[in-house]
Amino acid sequence: MLNDVYNSRILELAGSIPRLGRMPDAHASATAHSKLCGSTVTVDIKMDGDTVTDFAHDVKACALGQASSSIMARNVVGSRAGELRALREAVRRMLKENGTPPGGKWADIAVLEPVRDYKARHASTLLTFDAVVSAIDQIEKSRAAKEAAE
Numbered sequence: 001m002l003n004d005v006y007n008s009r010i011l012e013l014a015g016s017i018p019r020l021g022r023m024p025d026a027h028a029s030a031t032a033h034s035k036l037c038g039s040t041v042t043v044d045i046k047m048d049g050d051t052v053t054d055f056a057h058d059v060k061a062c063a064l065g066q067a068s069s070s071i072m073a074r075n076v077v078g079s080r081a082g083e084l085r086a087l088r089e090a091v092r093r094m095l096k097e098n099g100t101p102p103g104g105k106w107a108d109i110a111v112l113e114p115v116r117d118y119k120a121r122h123a124s125t126l127l128t129f130d131a132v133v134s135a136i137d138q139i140e141k142s143r144a145a146k147e148a149a150e
Helices: 008-014 063-075 081-096 104-117 119-149
Strands: 028-033 040-048 051-060
Touching: 008 063, 008 104, 028 119, 040 063, 040 119, 051 063, 051 081, 051 119, 063 104, 063 119, 081 104, 081 119, 104 119
Parallel strands: none
Antiparallel strands: 028 040, 040 051
């Protein structure tokens, strides 16, 4: 039932999203958009080496996109690039292949597990993860281009 998807914890996360806004001096920004529902998430990231040191985001999404963005914002600072790529893949597998939800500091993602039964909701749930990985990719490409030019 859709009630399982929009449970009280998801609504609580969606209603209390930290780090909202934009970061004008970000090292990279990326936007992910769901054509199906119209949800959009734009993230701004700063990194030191492969570690996220600052994060902000603009979230114009349904409750599921808001909840996943809320979880991201609570845990992303201090996370490493490889961890965030693995996280995106774990969430994708959780939704699309009945994979197990991530644990540790990302354990709250388990509240999104009921979304797997609603394929139309997968894209909005994955937006924040896709945008974060895209921003990390931009930073790494920029650094590689700088190194190649030197």
